[in-house]
Amino acid sequence: MQGATYSLPPLPYAYNALEPHISAQIMELHHSKHHQTYITNLNAALKSQQEAIQTADIPTQVSLQPGIKFNAGGHINHSLFWQNLCPANSSDAKPSSAPKLVEKIKATWGDETKFREAFKTALLGIQGSGWGWLVKVEGGKEDRLVIMTTKDQDPVVGKGEIPVFGVDMWEHAYYLQYLNGKAAYVENIWNVINWKTAEERYLGSRADAFKVLKASM
Numbered sequence: 001m002q003g004a005t006y007s008l009p010p011l012p013y014a015y016n017a018l019e020p021h022i023s024a025q026i027m028e029l030h031h032s033k034h035h036q037t038y039i040t041n042l043n044a045a046l047k048s049q050q051e052a053i054q055t056a057d058i059p060t061q062v063s064l065q066p067g068i069k070f071n072a073g074g075h076i077n078h079s080l081f082w083q084n085l086c087p088a089n090s091s092d093a094k095p096s097s098a099p100k101l102v103e104k105i106k107a108t109w110g111d112e113t114k115f116r117e118a119f120k121t122a123l124l125g126i127q128g129s130g131w132g133w134l135v136k137v138e139g140g141k142e143d144r145l146v147i148m149t150t151k152d153q154d155p156v157v158g159k160g161e162i163p164v165f166g167v168d169m170w171e172h173a174y175y176l177q178y179l180n181g182k183a184a185y186v187e188n189i190w191n192v193i194n195w196k197t198a199e200e201r202y203l204g205s206r207a208d209a210f211k212v213l214k215a216s217m
Contacts, residue, residue, distance in 0.1 A: 005043045008036050009079055009216045017087045021188040023177045031082065034172055038074030038153070039216075045071060073153035077131055077166060079212045084165035084201075086194035093192060098199035101164065108145045116190065119167075122147045123186050126169050130154075134164040136202055162209050165198045 011031055016024035045067045052060040086092045095102050095112065102112065109115035123132040126149050133148045138160040145164070148156060156163040167189055174185040201209045 004046065004217055006039050006075060006213075006216045008032070008039055009082065009212055011082050013085075013087060018085060018192045021088060021191045022085075022174075026172075026174065026176050029176070030168075030172060031078075035074070035078040038071045038078065041067065042071035042075055070153050073155040075216070076155040076157070076210070076213060077150075077153055077168070079216060080163055080209070081166055081168055083212055084194050084197050085189075085192045086197075088191040090194075092194050092196035095195050098195040098202070101195070101199045101202040104145055104202070119147055120183075120186050122149050123167055123169055124182060125149070126151075128152075129170045131166050131168055133166045134198070136162040136164055138162065162201060162204075162206050164201045165193060 008031070011027070014024075015027040015031070018027060045064050049061060049064050049068065052058075052064065091097060105112060105115045109118055119132060119134065126132065128151070130149055130151045131154075133150065133156050135146050135148050135156055137144050137146055148161075150156060156166070167186070169182070174182065178185040
């Protein structure tokens with residue numbers, strides 16, 4: 001029985017398209033090296049898992065779970081991240097491209113400025129490596145928006161949780177350009193957030209948000 005294998009999804013823009021906010025050097029290393037490593041390790045772990053299932057080797061299956069979680073999370077998170085960025089001069093980078101989402105943001109936090117401050121506080125509060133996410137939580141009488149942080153490469157995959165957009169707070173996402181200036185990176189990344197994609201995820205389903213993963217199989 002053949003298991004799934006994944007490949008590196010192409011970026012929807014050139015490596016230098018997000019400059020000056022994120023350098024071409026960072027983008028190329030981040031995409032072609034870091035993301036590719038997660039995929040390579042995930043495919044190897046899934047192959048070993050499949051072999052362990054075929055031989056009913058339960059101890060090996062259990063031992064593989066942390067590596068699968070970490071590398072699958074890396075693939076999920078980065079696949080979402082590339083799609084929720086765009087060049088600053090694109091109309092998609094304007095909040096006006098997400099009218100329904102912005103309306104919900106204002107209803108939840110009061111205004112866009114208060115939302116960005118809350119998001120910034122969450123991002124800069126991450127200890128070590130991790131991610132910050134704007135998440136739509138389905139359920140109850142009405143869907144709601146929340147800000148979440150995840151450790152290392154843990155993805156947002158809880159029941160009813162749809163990642164609207166995320167920000168990578170691992171050092172490899174910013175250090176070559178910003179050094180230890182995490183706050184400047186957080187401030188500048190707003191210039192390249194793809195609000196059109198965020199709107200589509202907010203209005204769509206889990207399947208819509210994670211369709212990029214199926215395309216990488």
